[in-house]
Amino acid sequence: MLIAVLSETDAVEPRVAATPETVKKYKSLGADIVVQAGAGVRAGVPDAEFEAAGASIAKDAKSAGKDADVVLKVRRPTEAELKVIKPGALVIAIMDPYGQDAALKALAEAKVAAFSMELMPRITRAQVMDVLSSQANLAGYRAVIDATAEYGRAMPMMMTAAGTVPAARVFIMGAGVAGLQAIATARRLGAVVTATDVRPAAKEQVESLGAKFIAVEDEEFKQAETAGGYAKEMSAEYRAKQAALVASHIAKQDIVITTALIPGRPAPKLVTRDMVESMKPGSVVVDLAVERGGNCELSKPGEVAEHNGVKIVGHLNVPGRLAATASSLYAKNLYAFVETLVDKETKALAVKWDDELVKATCLTRDGAIVHSAFQPTT
Structure with a gap:
């Protein structure tokens, strides 16, 4: 069983899919590990550390991937990378499958078994494999650090002899994993924190972290959560009421951090131009949803924009801004999943295709798109 770890080709992706710690664990599963040269450099892991853990180093993607039974990446492989991966290999990454028909077709045509880690079901046994949570946790933390740097x-x-400095007022929009970590981080830094979310369960979580909950708490609000724990899309009437409440609140805030995402859909617009214009010069908006279109109307992907003296922070790949930590957690998520695909006695791959984790994450197999949510429409 050969496991290959490929470098990331995207310029904004510094993370790596394995660490020396997980290399040792794969070795104990009976696997040989090959790492593409330089794969971990931007995450602070030189090739020598992978070698010391028992991996071999391959000069390029072709050398690393051509014989691999399992290929590990952070992002979905490019078509060029798919050409060097043998048919039948398991390819495991954050595949970003929504709306990517051509990319899914390419995965199928390469005859690889592609697994999308962000589709991992939110059940107890899969918590240790939940890449969305591990990376969002870091994004929420980093959002507050970035906001503090711009503020x-x-x-x-x-309280000083020269006078009192008031605490910053921070408003977190969306109290999922990223939002809750942002609340905790802003509180640790001494800010006065408020937060909002459309899910009723979030109120207790927000208040348990010492923040004040802001929302229109009507009947629709009480029903606003899916069975999987995600936010439902709200009615236009509710959104209007919530927007009015939020607009009056945002005008008094120093920092606003938006984290709202609905799987498979563009990011909901939460912060309008008028709301930004109501904020004091020197205020900061951090948009964690900028890669999905942004929660703020004025966000610019990859930029720190400025409007009427308000900075709108739109960094791409925020977990990657903590590349070493993000890689460490992601690599552990991957290992926990791969471990379920290996027979401990024979030390060989033994994928249970009817396992709920496999069925939830497997996109392509044997030349076809097999996931029910991503079947071609034509």
Whole structure:
């Protein structure tokens, strides 16, 4: 059983799909590991550390992937990379499958078994494999750090001989994994924190972290959560009421962090131009949904934009801004999943195709798109 770890080709992707720690664990499963040269450099892991853990180093993607039974990546492989992966190999990555018909077709045509880690079901046994949570947790933390860096004032209240410095007011929009970590981080830095979410269960979580919950709590709000724990799309009437409440609240805030995403859909627009214009000069908006179209109307992907003195932070791949930590957690998510695909006694791949984890994440197999949610429409 040969496992290959390929480099990431996207310029904004510094993460790597394995670490020396997980290389050792794969070795104990009976696998040989080959790592493409330089794969871990931007995440602070030189080739020598992979070698010391027991991996061999391949000079390029072709050398690393051509004989591999399992290929590990952070992002979906490109068509060029698929050409060097043998048919039948398992390819495991964050595949970003929604709306990517051509990419899914390419995966199928390459005859690889492609697994999308972000489709992992949110059940107890899969918690350790939940890449969305591990990476969103870091994104929420980093969003507050980035906001603090752009905000030209102190975060905590300070009582000094020269006078009192008021605490920054931070508003978190969306109290999922990223939002809750943002709340906790902003609180640790001494800010006065408020938060909103359309899911009723979020209120208790927000308040348990010491933040105040802001929402229109009507009957629709009480029903606004899917069985999987995600936010439902709300009615136009509810959105209007919530927007009015939020607009009056945002005008008083120093920092706004938006984290709202609905799987498979563009990011909902939560912060309008008028809301930004109501904020004081020197305020900051951090948009964690910028890669899906953004929660803020004025966000620009990959830029820190400025409008009327308000900075709108639209960094791409925010977990990648903590590349070493993000890689460490992602690599552990991957290992936990791969471990379920290996027979411990024979030390060989033994994928149980009817396992709920496999069925939930497998996109393509034997030349076909097999996932029910991504069947071609033509």
